[in-house]
Amino acid sequence: MHYYRPRCRRAQAISPAARAPARDHSREMGEAVKTFSDEEMGRLLPTAKPYSVVILKRGPKFGDDTTPGIVWEHGRRNFGLRDDGVLAVVLPATDGSDVCGIAVFAATVDETTAIMGDDPGVAAGVFTYEVHSCLGFPGDSLP
Numbered sequence: 083m084h085y086y087r088p089r090c091r092r093a094q095a096i097s098p099a100a101r102a103p104a105r106d107h108s109r110e111m112g113e114a115v116k117t118f119s120d121e122e123m124g125r126l127l128p129t130a131k132p133y134s135v136v137i138l139k140r141g142p143k144f145g146d147d148t149t150p151g152i153v154w155e156h157g158r159r160n161f162g163l164r165d166d167g168v169l170a171v172v173l174p175a176t177d178g179s180d181v182c183g184i185a186v187f188a189a190t191v192d193e194t195t196a197i198m199g200d201d202p203g204v205a206a207g208v209f210t211y212e213v214h215s216c217l218g219f220p221g222d223s224l225p
Contacts, residue, residue, distance in 0.1 A: 130217040133170065134194035137214070138183040143207035156203035160185075168197065171224065182209060191215050 118126070143149070163169035171186040187194045194213045203209040 126219070129219060131220055132190070133216050133218045134187045134189055134191050135214045135216045136183075136185040136187065136194060136198060137181060137212045138175075138185065138203075139210045139212075140180045140182060141204070141207045141210045144182075144209070148206065149208050152203050152206045152208045156201060156209070159202060163187075163197070170218075186216075186218065 160169055160172050164172065168187060168189055169185055170188050172183065173185065174183045175181045187197065189197065191213050198204055198211050198213065201209065201211075204211060
């Protein structure tokens with residue numbers, strides 16, 4: 083049996099002797115986080131499905147006079163993509179950085195790139211973006 087340690091690029095198999103001992107992590111309210119057994123991990127990990135993550139950033143025209151209206155239409159389109167089930171999670175960033183938002187698409191990288199190419203904010207130069215492939219667990223949701 084192999085165990086997997088998450089990595090940015092791909093999962094790497096490690097032996098049981100090399101893995102760290104299981105430990106409980108504390109939650110904010112002092113309640114222990116469940117520690118999953120190796121068997122539970124073995125059942126859950128194969129259920130991960132491919133998705134795409136978009137990191138939306140400020141473009142060269144971000145902040146000009148047209149930005150508010152273009153961002154409004156970008157948001158309208160996002161609601162349509164959510165309604166279609168293509169945009170699974172949308173997270174506008176509120177920290178004032180160059181990252182404007184993060185989104186998870188139930189689509190391939192190529193499909194997501196095409197979707198983003200048609201985005202009004204991207205087309206107007208208000209936003210730029212990166213698309214990354216990722217894995218997720220169907221049914222995950224925000225609290």
